[in-house]
Amino acid sequence: MITLEMIQEAQEALHGISRKTPLDHAPKIGENVYIKAENLQLTGAFKLRGAYNKIRSLSPEEAAKGVIACSAGNHAQGIALSATKLGIKSIICMPAGAPISKVEATKGYGAEVVLVPGVYDDAAKEAERLVQEKGYTFAHPFNDPYVIAGQGTIGLEILEQLPEVDQVVVPIGGGGLISGIALAVKSLKPSCKVIGVQAASVASMYTSRRKGKVTTVSDGDTIADGIHVLTPGELTFELCQKYVDEIVTVSEDEIAAAILALMESQKTVAEGAGATPVAAVMFGKVDTTVRKTVCVVSGGNVDVTTLSRILTKGLSKSGRITEISTKIIDKPGSLIQLLQIVSETGANIMKINHAREDKHSDVGACIVSMVLETRNVEHVHEIENALTSKGYFLLSQ
Incomplete structure (x- = not known):
């Protein structure tokens, strides 16, 4: 079985091998939110x-x-x-x-x-x-006592860097990271909550916890490849049952929005798995209003070839870009009238398509589709309301 002493011994052994990663306040994400930046660890993730x-x-x-x-x-x-x-x-x-x-x-x-x-x-x-x-x-990636003890050193560092921490939010794949952190934190500060986060499409530990036994879930797509695990470990499940207070799930769009937020507000790059705790906080899955909360950003090894697609998804989720389609009468001046309304809302047109032949169009009408750069979700609603108030019917995408 794993003990606090094993984690403390691992911390001694890792001296000079791994970095003591920074723990920074993230007020733009939440007034009581802090980031434990394991994406700045050697190899780009906590796994070392x-x-x-x-x-x-x-x-x-x-x-x-x-x-x-x-x-x-x-x-x-x-x-x-x-x-x-x-x-x-x-x-x-x-x-x-x-x-x-x-x-x-x-x-x-x-x-x-x-x-x-x-x-x-x-x-x-x-x-x-x-x-x-x-x-x-x-060397099992999560269901191994020595691996779990090594990951638990993050919990010791969090308590050293922010003794007043009230809750720690941690990604879960197979459960090795949260098992070690939870054991360390609960052993030294039992009042501190430990909350796990999984991608909703492959929520194996979340499902196992609800069923009360280790459960294999169906495969699903996720940008959080680092926590794409269909069956959690027996040992990690036992530790989660004992030490973890709650497990929540986040969607792909929420993960993408969190990656974007970390880049903009913290100037740091997180991979999908690493961004899940921030996603949980941003979208109300974890309450941070009165609790000092540490989000463990577990890694930053995101593939740059997919980063642009992830950011586009994040921009869409946060209302920074949107696509709107509507019908207009096919006659001179109709398009200009539409664009004038959009212009008055302050949106920036990034792309526009004007099609006479479309499955939605009537004779004498055409479809206009616009990709707009917007400020936030409220701004998107403002644009939609401005168009519908002028008689435009918005088509679903």
């Missing part, structure tokens, strides 16, 4: 802590055979860097759909990468097969 603590625990015989892990990317990089530092061979099984940036970074830290079709669970099965075939030591 647990990975190094696991690998340092290997016996000489285990180290000689090499270590194998499965990961969507962040645990992979932590294991690769830790093994290389300790002179141990590492093999990482990664889902074939893992971001290219994470695959290349893992190789760069010295690991041999095996890409496996499917999701994390498929990569885990291949890693287990190789353990039997080659005799490698398996």
Whole structure:
């Protein structure tokens, strides 16, 4: 079983290996909100802590055979860097759909990468097969006492950096991060709440908690690839049941909006998984009105090739861009009249399409679709009201 002493020993072992990441006030997200920036950790995510603590625990015989892990990317990089530092061979099984940036970074830290079709669970099965075939030591990304203890050092740092903290909000995939943090926090400050956050499309720990047993959920799409886990661990489930106060879920649009907010207000880049605690706070899933709240931004290894799409989704969710379509009479001056109304609202037209032949259009009418740059959700409603008050019928997208 994992103890506070194991976490404290891990903190000593990680001295000079991992960074003590900053904990900064984030008043633009919430007056009582603080960010624990594990996206600024070495390798770009918290996983280095647990990975190094696991690998340092290997016996000489285990180290000689090499270590194998499965990961969507962040645990992979932590294991690769830790093994290389300790002179141990590492093999990482990664889902074939893992971001290219994470695959290349893992190789760069010295690991041999095996890409496996499917999701994390498929990569885990291949890693287990190789353990039997080659005799490698398996470093589980979350369901391992040494890994959990390493992640728990974040909880110790939070209490050192903000002793008056009232609640800590943490992403959950398999549960290793929140298990370690919750054990550390609850052991030293039982009054502090610990709240977990999952992507709604793959909420395995949330579902397991509701059913009272470890449950495998159906696969779903999520930009939070770091917490794309269909089955939580037995050990982490037990620890969550004991130490975690609540688990909430967030949508893909909410995650994207949180990534955007962190970039604009905190000048920091978070990956989807790392942004989930901020999403929970921004969209009212976690009450921060009277509680000093730390959001653990667990990683920042977002693939730049997908970042623009994520930001566009975030802009849309926060009302910073919107698309409006309506019918107008097909005669000279009609388009100018429409654009004049939009102009008076202060919106900026980014893109416009004027189509005579459309499945929605009548003879003598056409469809105008506009992508507008707007201030916020209230501004979008103001534009819609201005158009409908002038007799324009807005078409659903």
